[in-house]
Amino acid sequence: MTLLNLKYPILQAPVGSVATPELAANVCNAGAMGSLALTWEKPQAAVRLVAQMRALTTGPFFVNYVLAFPPKSLDAALEAGAPVVTFSWGQPGKLADRVRCSDARVGIQVGNLDGAKQALDSQADFIICQGVEAGGHVQSTTALSTLLAQVVEISGSVPVVAAGGLANGADLHRALQQGAAAIMLGTRFVATAESRAHPVYKQALVDSKPGDSVYTLCYDGSWPYAAHRVLRNATLNDWESAGCPQVGHRPGEGETVASDNDGYVLRRYDDDPPLSSMEGEILDCCLYAGTGCGDIDDLPDAAELISRIWNEYRALSNADAKPTIARSHQHPGHMKWGNDE
Ligand SMILES: Cc1cc2nc3c(=O)[nH]c(=O)nc-3n(C[C@H](O)[C@H](O)[C@H](O)COP(=O)(O)O)c2cc1C
Known part of the structure; x- marks a missing residue:
């Protein structure tokens, strides 16, 4: 699965105005995937933010649109070169085609099984499975472990990203064991040095x-x-x-x-x-x-947090020198991460 070519199976959730390009780019440069929440940004601001991201990192990052609101800066973000777009709180319908026409990837956050089926029908490149444990606005009413099992079951080769209540390497370990391709953390990244939270x-x-x-x-x-x-x-x-x-x-x-x-x-x-x-x-x-x-006990910078989570995960999984390859066959939907040797 060469979808995103991440070194680590960790995504920084869109956390509204709390995520700056600096935070998101540091996440990308550390080998995970950072994001910006663009729902409420005007087109000009979206262009500026995407340009800032592209100047700060060569890694893939995503921009998010909450579909309870009109995605007024989507076209501008795509034209500025956003490589991945995620949608939450709704199905994108034709917007997914618009994203694909710009050679960008589409992720869809779902909060129930029906949403996951619709996301698969829309040919999402990956699905974010949000459990009721999530911080911020909560799309789901189902516990993550229950929903994740259901979504992984039907997702085939489409990678599933687990989100909601996750904060450390033990959570990563559990999610991957359940067939997730990666985890997405919101609250844990709010509590980092680079976040704009007070x-x-x-x-x-x-x-x-x-x-x-x-x-x-x-x-x-x-x-x-x-x-x-x-x-x-x-x-x-x-x-x-x-x-x-x-x-x-x-x-x-x-x-x-x-x-x-x-x-x-x-x-x-x-x-x-x-x-x-x-x-x-x-x-x-x-x-x-x-x-x-x-499980949040400190305010590390993003790179330190990502490497800590990965080390905790490795300790738990007894991973050998090439954990990425060892894991990659466990679920057909795994995002590719790590070296491709
Ligand atoms: C401060 C904050 C702001 C958020 N803003 C958004 C947003 O703009 N769009 C979105 O899809 N999700 C948003 N979320 C939810 C996250 O995408 C994600 O589902 C959630 O943070 C995962 O749960 P966790 O916080 O327990 O890691 C936000 C979460 C937080 C904590």
Whole structure:
């Protein structure tokens, strides 16, 4: 499977505005695949971001579009040379053809078996199987291990990437054993040196324990009624204590909780995560976190994290000097990674 030619079977999830080209490119340069979330970017910004990525890395990277919103910068990103596009929260239909016409690859994130069948019908180059353990907005209502088994079963030679609640080499080991070709990590990459997340948010991830992430509808912003997973905080506690009231009746609604010097304001219940440029009640903001948050104990840089995950995986799998070849026949859908000797 020569699809992506990754050295390591690890993808950095699109993590909204938290991922910078620096983070994504460092991931690529370390032998994994980085990404940018372009859903909310204007075409000009998408061109600039893709150009930045191409200047910073020669490795493959992907750009993501959440199909709950119109993919207004997709054409621009493709023209700028995005090599891989993933779609989430919907099926791309004809958009997949548009991507392929630009010689780019298509990945589709799914949250259930029916979505996986549709992705296969759309001839996705790879499928991202997201479990309910995922941080950020959660497409799935099914545990990753259950859904992954179902999706791998029907995927044939199409690689399946496991996502949701994964943070370390043991998670990689488990996912590959289940037939995944790779894993995709979101929350774990939020807690890296290069991420744009506010330091207080990063530290909250480091301090979090297993069970601190909550699946909820508490935050909305521009995307109401979309389930998400976050760290428990005062905003969530107060909303739950008030009986989870609807918009217009929530405690502290409309209060400014954080802002930056450019006039960007986060109000209570906004679904944007706090960035490093902001000041305010950072812990009251929307702190996305998957169930793997309890396994986050530090803030490494991306390259260090990737090599650590790989070493943990190797220790567990008793891999020999050529683990990539040893593994490559285990599942026909494996993405190629490592040396091709
Ligand atoms: C801060 C944050 C922002 C996210 N933004 C996006 C996004 O823009 N598009 C998308 O498809 N998924 C997004 N996700 C979900 C990820 O793609 C991925 O499915 C999830 O992070 C995997 O779970 P994990 O966080 O437990 O690793 C986001 C996740 C986080 C933590």
